[in-house]
Amino acid sequence: MIDEIIEMIDIKKYTQLKEILSEMEPADIAALFDDLPQRYMPLLYRLLPKELASEVFVELDADTQEILIKGFSDSELKEVLDELYLDDAVDIIEEMPANVVKRIISHTDPELRNTINEVLNYPKDSAGSIMTIELVDLKESMTVHDAFTRIRRTGLDKETIYTCYVTDKNRILIGIVSAKDLLLAEEDCVIADIMEKNPIFVNTLDDKEDVVLALSKYDLLAMPVVDNEQRLVGIVTVDDAIDVLQEEATEDIEKMAAITPSEKPYLKTGIIDTCKQRIPWLLVLMLSSTFTGKIISHFEDALGKFVILTSFIPMIMGTGGNSGSQSSVTVIRGLSLDEIEFKDIFKIIWKEIRVSLICGIVLAGATFVKMMLIDNVSSIIAFIVSMTLLFTIVLAKLVGCSLPLLAKKVGFDPAVMASPFITTIVDALSLFIYFNIASMVLHI
């Protein structure tokens, strides 16, 4: 596809190319730009019909947007900016270098400029920072007919017309009415009679993750955002909510794997940035595993006498680590999805005690049998290793389930507490148990 397009540009088949592009979806056209050599970008962009062009612009990645903006004339820039919804404009501005931002801001009208600045000032990850202001607002005294007139007059520029928001004279949100309700009602019905009172809403300062969970819980197409005086200031639409969901899941997964989250996709992150995401965690975890080494050093003499004990260290540490992360990851995901709260801690610990005892007994039994039949070790060694496994699994699961809950309680990120950290703690615990049981049983 991309080669064909380059060829068509080269041989100047612009009319034909224009036709092909106008049939395509914005997201697919944006994907073309990913593989397009930079010098073709402005030309291809200018071939897009005006409305499609701004839809494509929003879908492009930040680097491509920057290249295009730099090539835009002032009037082209203004044309694109005029077509953007507020939330998209803010997204773009946040990714651009200072000189480009300056140029963008200088080409927006003063009112929009103020709104952009307001949104930019909301805390990162807050509802305010991801909302848009292009919504349909109605008054409760309007009839259904009035509402449709208003939607027809202003609807084209609204991000959604499917949920309309009813506000009083102080812009306080007093109800919502869906386009479906409007369509199914009589023309002379009054909005006050068909609107849903007590609508669900969020505050500008609420965490965007909570906003999205609420939107999904109540199956909304858009979530109204109000300020501290309950005045309606914006909405978060479902397509943006999906993006937030995907990002948050990716962030959690990255944190669990000891990576500092990045907003860029992997293939678009530079080598140095990828190293910056990874090296600090590797260093911290490496240093923290020094403890584990210290425990081994402490029992050096015993290990020198019973070298066979050493060969079971990886298995014990590995099983402990896996048991712990099974529990921690389950709890962390439950917290992210709001299925688990801190008040459940005793229920969770009690469940994990029972689960870990069953897991521990099964694994210890299996190990004992395997060591006796396959490894041909003495029963005393098999006993030491099996007992260690049992205790390690129980402790690992207790640490794994409770640490994320405690982290959340004191305001840390539970996902950061996940696998790698818990593994380090469990590694140390398991060796400590191992050598102590060995010392007791073998009298060393």
Add this chain to the structure above:
Amino acid sequence: MIDEIIEMIDIKKYTQLKEILSEMEPADIAALFDDLPQRYMPLLYRLLPKELASEVFVELDADTQEILIKGFSDSELKEVLDELYLDDAVDIIEEMPANVVKRIISHTDPELRNTINEVLNYPKDSAGSIMTIELVDLKESMTVHDAFTRIRRTGLDKETIYTCYVTDKNRILIGIVSAKDLLLAEEDCVIADIMEKNPIFVNTLDDKEDVVLALSKYDLLAMPVVDNEQRLVGIVTVDDAIDVLQEEATEDIEKMAAITPSEKPYLKTGIIDTCKQRIPWLLVLMLSSTFTGKIISHFEDALGKFVILTSFIPMIMGTGGNSGSQSSVTVIRGLSLDEIEFKDIFKIIWKEIRVSLICGIVLAGATFVKMMLIDNVSSIIAFIVSMTLLFTIVLAKLVGCSLPLLAKKVGFDPAVMASPFITTIVDALSLFIYFNIASMVLHI
């Protein structure tokens, strides 16, 4: 809240309770049932206004639904069933035991029964299995006025009226038109002139994950589903898509943590089921770490002579494991989000080689300095450990990034290949490198 409700039931304040409930959101009422003792459930459910009742029913968990269905009279059951959308009915049926399913099926009319059976026959995780059939279909010869008449007449029972689907006389999907386009068009416009031709659609057999990614990519409120003859058979709405997204992310996270995924939330899964999710993986990984033990046994003599080497094993294995899972998890998530494809493998390997060399050199350098200054070991030991780290990190990252891609290529689940399996491989590799370098340098 729940205590108040129980009290109100006990002192028979039904009218007041009814009023409170009718103001609440279905999802919030369903949450009440979670904490309600079983004997109160039927009574509370019967207090709900009819329409709200079926909205609440859909949100309840399967156990509560079963309890309620068992208590329903035949006419009550029919009332609930009549209000359900097809996809919700199918979801419920899939969770019920055979005798309850039989009773449900015997109370649905023959036409619906056939459709339910059809949907139940689609493969698990296919678009067909999650779609609903309650959609607004239009003909291209209709005017906008006709379309509104049709929406007003049938819209109440449709899952969404915001996207309408234009089909020809053979039910083949030929276009879509949004309610917004309809509202902004003149009453006498013909649908053929305002509909979007070449709409995006999926096939009934497509994986639901791909359906959801496409819906999110193109910012749709509903994705049309067609059969092999391109006939429109259903739609997947955005609220169901969000649920699929959440489930799929949870599944990936569980697999990466060596847990067999379950569809039930953690707190609602029984002890035995939780153990079944966890024990098989712990056993497999425990047995596979036997290799690592074998490598240690093989170098028992060397370890006996240089016991200090043992104390660095946890640090080397831990750092290797973490390095590997950083890469594997990044690639797995990229695959899930469709940001990475198999054809990118060489690009990815080349990137990981450079990243791993930088990570390796930094970590090896840090370890060397730390060992010389803090651990006070001889420079020869520090050299062995640092070199091992460098090679381990490079190998771990290569294994970590390529295994998930290869797994995907041959049709396995990349997430299952993640952290735990890769950690086991990397553990063995790192020890192998460690002892070989040690043997060479120390001539043992």
